[in-house]
Amino acid sequence: MAAGKSPGFAVCDSGPGLWMTIPFGCDILLPAAIEKGTVTGMGASNKICPSCGRKMKQQFIGLQHCKCGMSWKKDIGFFERTGNMVFALERQTVGKKVKQVPVIRRKN
Known part of the structure; x- marks a missing residue:
């Protein structure tokens, strides 16, 4: 071998x-x-921005941002941020555990 x-x-x-x-x-x-943009191994959480080619930074688990205004969320994929978006963690109870999941809210 x-x-x-x-x-x-x-x-x-x-x-x-x-x-x-x-x-x-x-x-x-x-x-x-x-x-x-989904390489396994070290740095597997780093996505590559489709618009500028830079590595995206993780804000929460399942949510990443790029400097150019693009974001990636696990359930919806890539999208462009707007000024009225607010990213927050929402608590969800699953059985006896309390999990925090990222949500996108809108400013009024």
């Missing part, structure tokens, strides 16, 4: 600080993941 390989898996160096083990090699899965 070659160094750094296991049967059916390839260890890929996909860039600085991004090492991953994925089935069937890097050339099949990684380019599609990069185009979608």
Whole structure:
């Protein structure tokens, strides 16, 4: 067996600080993941902004913002922010646990 390989898996160096083990090699899965902005591994929460190409910053779990005015929310995807949007965490009780989920509200 070659160094750094296991049967059916390839260890890929996909860039600085991004090492991953994925089935069937890097050339099949990684380019599609990069185009979608959903790379697995270190920094998996960083989305790439479709309008300017910068990495988006996480505000809450499931909500990311870019400097150019684009945002990404887990359930709706990419959208452009407006001046009357307010982002907040709302508490939801699921069984005995209380979860906080991001919501978008409008200013009056």
